[in-house]
Amino acid sequence: MTAAQINPFVETDERKQLRAAVAALGETYGQDYFMAKARNGEKLDELWSEAGKLGFLGVNLPEEYGGGGAGMYELSLVLEELSAAGSGLLMMVVSPAICGTIISRFGTETQKQRWLPGLADGTFTMxxxxxxxxxxxxxxxxxxxxxxxxxxxxxxxxxxxxxxxxxxxxxxxxxxxxxxxxxxxxxxxxxxxxxxxxxxxxxxxxxxxxxxxxxxxxxxxxxxxxxxxxxxxxxxQEDAALLQLFAGLNPERIMAAAMAVGLGRFALARATRYAKERQVWKAPIGAHQAIAHPLAKGKIELELAKLMMQKAALLYDAGDDMGAAEAANMAKYAAAEASIGLVDAAVHTLGGSGLTTEYGMAPLLAMSRIARVAPVSREMVLNFVAQTSLGLPKSY
CATH class of the missing domain: 2.40.110.10 (Butyryl-CoA Dehydrogenase, subunit A, domain 2)
Structure with missing residues (x-):
């Protein structure tokens, strides 16, 4: 029996291979590509198109409509790796994750044939x-x-x-x-x-x-x-739309967590590399606990958030919508907080260099903050956990 069979959080060889393939694509583009597009008011069309051709965008959608036949675990893995390379695709959160999931679960056969193939290969964006x-x-x-x-x-x-x-x-x-x-x-x-x-x-x-x-x-x-x-x-159906809506919001929270985890990984990688190389006294600055401990703390929090994200994805793929809702909200909350803390620690590690264009850290201060307010605020997640997980009364 393999470790993956004993523990679902030890990834299968197929998932490891997918992760490696997506990471390689991310490195081909990277943050320089992402930031150049952002500054020029352009879109990430080349990355989107290539990810679609490679089957990464629609990995969660049914095979009979051009998808990969996998699930939210695999799709969140794709977004995490692209974000960790500095080139996260925000539209993955809405096009294949929310819209593709809702249509594949609740659309008519005609609707599935009309929209899912394009959502899977990236030629149709919703x-x-x-x-x-x-x-x-x-x-x-x-x-x-x-x-x-x-x-x-x-x-x-x-x-x-x-x-x-x-x-x-x-x-x-x-x-x-x-x-x-x-x-x-x-x-x-x-x-x-x-x-x-x-x-x-x-x-x-x-x-x-x-x-x-x-x-x-x-x-x-x-x-x-x-x-x-x-x-x-x-x-x-008109009278079932609320349930259908929640079927799309759970993937949204899982994907938001994936993007935050990936962004946190990117910031941590930049900071640790700098801390190993930068030397102003007898040893690199990473030897000092004032530098090392915030990064170590961020690593721990990021790994915990990632585990909850994986749990949410596994529950969702198993059809446990209610269980996935609790885990997805917790994952989104934890990933946002870990990402914000790590970006702040990374900028501080680099000192003045953390605010320069060369190192590309300053834009992450605002980008990481998004995860705390969208797609659902930190406070509404806490309300959900208080009321759903703890059974506490509503205040609104």
Missing amino acids: AFGITEPDAGSNAHRIITTARRDGDAGTEHDWLLTGRKIYISGVDQADAVLIVGRTEDARTGKLAPALFVVPTDAPGFTYQPIPMDLLTPEKQFMLFMDDVRLPYDALVG
Whole structure:
């Protein structure tokens, strides 16, 4: 019996080979490529295309639709390794992880055939729109509304109206999976529903949000004014959309953790290499505990976060959505905190060099901070754990 059979956190040979192949691709591009694209206002098109051709982007999607037939463990592994090389692909979080997962689990056969092959090889990119200006973390306050235009018993159209904010990568997406609401004809109440909206649809517009973040992917405000959609733009059932939504949010948290773990690994590698080489007294600065201990502490916290991320992915791939929800939230929280702490320690290790363009550490200060507020804030994760894991009452 192998170690991987005894302990699921000892990776199989296949996963080790995948990790090595993705790491090699990441090294081919790296942080210099990433930062040059960000500064020039360009996208990571070459890396995205090559990752798609190699099967990395759709490794979690079903084989019959062009995917790799694996799971969230493998997809999070891909994003972790790319991020550890300094060239993380943010759109992996939304296109194959959220949108691909929801469509593969709840879409019709026609929808799967239409969208999944492109999501798997990267030739079709889908953004995800849930956040609204007046809703924040309260999904129950979403007011983007779809109403039927025609007889409910026929293949009617939908008219979608509303706004979304902080939606990533809309300018490089072919469509956006929008979280809206429909009116229940029996009760008159609004129920969550998911719609695929082409970015070139009449009535659909978007504008960039100025951000002090140096990343190739931009954030956008979306405006939908009676966007006409065919009846089959609805993904899944109207009355089951909340469960479908959560099926996409667990992968989102797992992938956010993977990106934070990878970023933390990148910062730690830069800092430890510098600490081994930089010498101003009798020994390299890494010999001093004031330098060594923060990095060692960060390494421990990062490894613990990674274990929780792997647990979440394994639970999700096993079909345990509730168990995966707890682990995914914990993983996202732990990875964010570990990443922020490690980036801070890395910058401090490099001293003045940590703020220079040459070493590429300063942009990570803002990038690592994102994981604490998105895709769900640290405080909402703590609320989830308090209420779901500990059974404590809600305060809101």
